[in-house]
Amino acid sequence: xxxxxxxxxxxxxxxxxxxxxxxxxxxxxxxxxxxxxxxxxxxxxxxxxxxxxxxxxxxxxxxxxxxxxxxxxxxxxxxxxxxxxxxxxxxxxxxxxxxxxxxxxxxxxxxxxxxxxxxxxxxxxxxxxxxxxxxxxxxxxxxxxxxxxxxxxxxxxxxxxxxxxxxxxxxxxxxxxxxxxxxxxxxxxxxxxxxxxxxxxxxxxxxxxxxxxxxxxxxxxxxxxxxxxxxxxxxxxxxxxxxxxxxxxxxxxxxxxxxxxxxxxxxxxxxxxxxxxxxxxxxxxxxxxxxxxxxxxxxxxxxxxxxxxxxxxxxxxxxxxxxxxxxxxxxxxxxxxxxxxxxxxxxxxxxxxxxxxxxxxx
Amino acid sequence: xxxxxxxxxxxxxxxxxxxxxxxxxxxxxxxxxxxxxxxxxxxxxxxxxxxxxxxxxxxxxxxxxxxxxxxxxxxxxxxxxxxxxxxxxxxxxxxxxxxxxxxxxxxxxxxxxxxxxxxxxxxxxxxxxxxxxxxxxxxxxxxxxxxxxxxxxxxxxxxxxxxxxxxxxxxxxxxxxxxxxxxxxxxxxxxxxxxxxxxxxxxxxxxxxxxxxxxxxxxxxxxxxxxxxxxxxxxxxxxxxxxxxxxxxxxxxxxxxxxxxxxxxxxxxxxxxxxxxxxxxxxxxxxxxxxxxxxxxxxxxxxxxxxxxxx
Numbered sequence: 001x002x003x004x005x006x007x008x009x010x011x012x013x014x015x016x017x018x019x020x021x022x023x024x025x026x027x028x029x030x031x032x033x034x035x036x037x038x039x040x041x042x043x044x045x046x047x048x049x050x051x052x053x054x055x056x057x058x059x060x061x062x063x064x065x066x067x068x069x070x071x072x073x074x075x076x077x078x079x080x081x082x083x084x085x086x087x088x089x090x091x092x093x094x095x096x097x098x099x100x101x102x103x104x105x106x107x108x109x110x111x112x113x114x115x116x117x118x119x120x121x122x123x124x125x126x127x128x129x130x131x132x133x134x135x136x137x138x139x140x141x142x143x144x145x146x147x148x149x150x151x152x153x154x155x156x157x158x159x160x161x162x163x164x165x166x167x168x169x170x171x172x173x174x175x176x177x178x179x180x181x182x183x184x185x186x187x188x189x190x191x192x193x194x195x196x197x198x199x200x201x202x203x204x205x206x207x208x209x210x211x212x213x214x215x216x217x218x219x220x221x222x223x224x225x226x227x228x229x230x231x232x233x234x235x236x237x238x239x240x241x242x243x244x245x246x247x248x249x250x251x252x253x254x255x256x257x258x259x260x261x262x263x264x265x266x267x268x269x270x271x272x273x274x275x276x277x278x279x280x281x282x283x284x285x286x287x288x289x290x291x292x293x294x295x296x297x298x299x300x301x302x303x304x305x306x307x308x309x310x311x312x313x314x315x316x317x318x319x320x321x322x323x324x325x326x327x328x329x330x331x332x333x334x335x336x337x338x339x340x341x342x343x344x345x346x347x348x349x350x351x352x353x354x355x356x357x358x359x360x361x362x
Numbered sequence: 363x364x365x366x367x368x369x370x371x372x373x374x375x376x377x378x379x380x381x382x383x384x385x386x387x388x389x390x391x392x393x394x395x396x397x398x399x400x401x402x403x404x405x406x407x408x409x410x411x412x413x414x415x416x417x418x419x420x421x422x423x424x425x426x427x428x429x430x431x432x433x434x435x436x437x438x439x440x441x442x443x444x445x446x447x448x449x450x451x452x453x454x455x456x457x458x459x460x461x462x463x464x465x466x467x468x469x470x471x472x473x474x475x476x477x478x479x480x481x482x483x484x485x486x487x488x489x490x491x492x493x494x495x496x497x498x499x500x501x502x503x504x505x506x507x508x509x510x511x512x513x514x515x516x517x518x519x520x521x522x523x524x525x526x527x528x529x530x531x532x533x534x535x536x537x538x539x540x541x542x543x544x545x546x547x548x549x550x551x552x553x554x555x556x557x558x559x560x561x562x563x564x565x566x567x568x569x570x571x572x573x574x575x576x577x578x579x580x581x582x583x584x585x586x587x588x589x590x591x592x593x594x595x596x597x598x599x600x601x602x603x604x605x606x607x608x609x610x611x612x613x614x615x616x617x618x619x620x621x622x623x624x625x626x627x628x629x630x631x632x633x634x635x636x637x638x639x640x641x642x643x644x645x646x647x648x649x650x651x652x653x654x655x656x657x658x659x660x661x662x663x664x665x666x667x668x669x670x671x672x673x
Contacts, residue, residue: 026470030477078457136650137600139404139457143593144643155636278465285458318476323469327408330462334454335447349451 011340012286015332023325032315040314041307051306053192057264058276059302061086061256063201065280066287066294067208068124068252073289074212075245076225081127081142082253083277084149085120089254091156092119093261094176094268097183098161105182109262112183116258117251123149124250125243132239138246146277157268175269185263195263201298204252208291221245253277275323279305282326285333301326371629375621376505381579383610383617384516385410385571389595390602390609391523392567398527398604399560400540400553400662401449404460407592408467409441409565410572415471417573418583419478421485430485430577431512431570438569439562441467446561450554453666464592472585479583487581488512512578517610524606536560540660543667553667568592590643597646601653604660612649619645 024034096115287294308322421430488510602608
């Protein structure tokens with residue numbers, strides 16, 4: 001058991017290193033020094049209080065999104081709609097705060113977070129329902145829902161939910177009103193942006209672990225993921241659990257959106273998601289689709305995203321490189337799976353290449 | 363007077379629709395071969411993005427859009443090969459690897475654009491070419507025969523794809539690999555080889571579709587220029603039930619709606635802008651939802667082929 005854990009971690013790190021090596025080629029193409037660039041990228045996030053706190057600030061939404069991904073992937077449904085679910089969660093959370101500003105913070109804060117959960121759950125649930133009822137491919141429907149959510153979001157924060165001050169001053173910047181200060185999440189380290197959302201995210205990770213591995217519902221969801229037909233013969237209502245999985249995944253992404261609002265920006269504004277919906281997928285895969293494994297993975301990718309920003313400032317490599325590297329990480333991780341499942345497969349592949357060559361020579 | 367105006371608007375919508383359908387059609391025809399051979403390539407959005415950038419970039423530097431188109435095809439073929447390596451040789455989960463390829467294409471095209479271009483730069487793309495005589499036919503001429511040559515080529519590709527799929531030995535092998543890979547294997551056909559060929563072909567067509575966006579339509583590149591078109595093309599494969607004619611019908615239906623939507627905006631008809639932008643995506647979801655009434659799909663779709671396994 002111990003040994004297999006070590007192998008898994010080594011394979012993951014190898015995948016990351018391979019992706020970074022390909023990234024190094026692009027840095028060379030940009031006529032920069034990859035060693036210097038990666039030096040900034042990897043030491044920057046860990047060398048100061050600012051770096052560490054900002055890494056964790058980014059890890060919070062990654063972890064929350066990643067937990068949703070774990071639930072959905074484990075249930076056999078590939079949710080790539082977290083980007084849209086974050087936006088819907090952020091906007092429903094802001095709406096809740098705008099409609100009940102007089103409520104005491106003890107009630108308003110939970111309401112705001114629940115509103116974010118509900119908004120994301122609704123948005124994710126649509127894709128789940130489409131899959132369960134009409135067998136609409138969830139990857140396609142969630143991509144479409146992402147695009148639709150982006151328009152709904154921008155319409156709401158530019159129109160009905162716009163900050164009244166923006167109207168009085170005539171600046172019309174697309175953002176909602178500042179939330180009452182009472183519900184802002186407290187700072188964990190004074191002088192940084194690190195907020196108590198981190199504790200919430202870690203608690204939810206433990207909760208998701210218990211839910212998936214220690215409850216009947218969680219067991220059934222994993223059974224659906226392992227084999228829907230077998231699960232159906234076992235008397236499990238597959239359709240119901242598909243919708244539930246997508247609603248929970250969307251809900252967690254929605255919580256990520258609302259935590260960004262109450263913890264970091266204190267209002268909904270443009271570009272609030274910053275690609276967390278996709279990076280969360282990478283974090284979940286890197287955490288071997290385990291809620292607790294996703295915690296360190298989210299921190300790692302939080303550091304990578306922050307490091308890329310620092311690299312952009314230091315050596316002028318556009319931070320867009322981090323998206324390309326994450327895509328490669330996914331490709332390497334899913335490709336390496338076969339070698340974990342079948343240790344002899346590498347020899348087989350190499351062998352077949354060589355035998356083909358020999359055939360050609362002969 | 364008013365009658366002439368509405369007529370010319372209608373012709374405009376139809377002609378634009380015919381042109382807008384081409385990238386969807388190209389990418390979807392490629393994906394059709396891929397899925398017919400039993401594999402999903404859900405990363406064609408990423409391939410299109412890189413094809414779009416490199417097509418644009420090559421045209422910008424070499425001047426002639428033909429080089430841009432070749433660059434798009436080449437980029438797509440390479441990425442298709444990469445996808446084949448991941449999903450055929452390494453038998454990776456095809457949905458997730460598609461997401462990886464999409465993120466890779468999105469990130470890399472954005473990176474290269476910032477590194478080598480930086481801002482909005484326009485290129486001299488493909489020029490319209492009126493087919494002699496045919497373009498003078500009333501109504502039809504304006505709608506069908508005043509496009510750039512790529513548009514004609516793509517529509518000729520539809521019957522050609524049908525012929526290849528249903529009337530050639532290779533097409534038969536492709537269909538066998540997608541419905542009964544064990545049978546193809548028993549007859550001595552390498553399932554893996556057929557799937558590699560289809561993924562490379564599909565990649566090349568997706569790269570071409572991307573290059574067409576920059577070289578044949580927009581004449582420039584912006585971040586995320588495809589805006590979901592690759593995913594919509596996959597949806598059109600389902601909607602068209604894996605047949606070239608069905609895919610063409612779906613692409614046209616879709617692009618006409620798109621063209622109508624943009625015309626509504628140009629004419630300044632009061633219609634919420636955001637709703638107009640989200641319309642194509644809503645239409646896609648509806649199309650996916652209604653196309654599942656009668657389910658037929660290549661039987662081995664999404665299932666990696668393992669020799670000796672009983673499937």
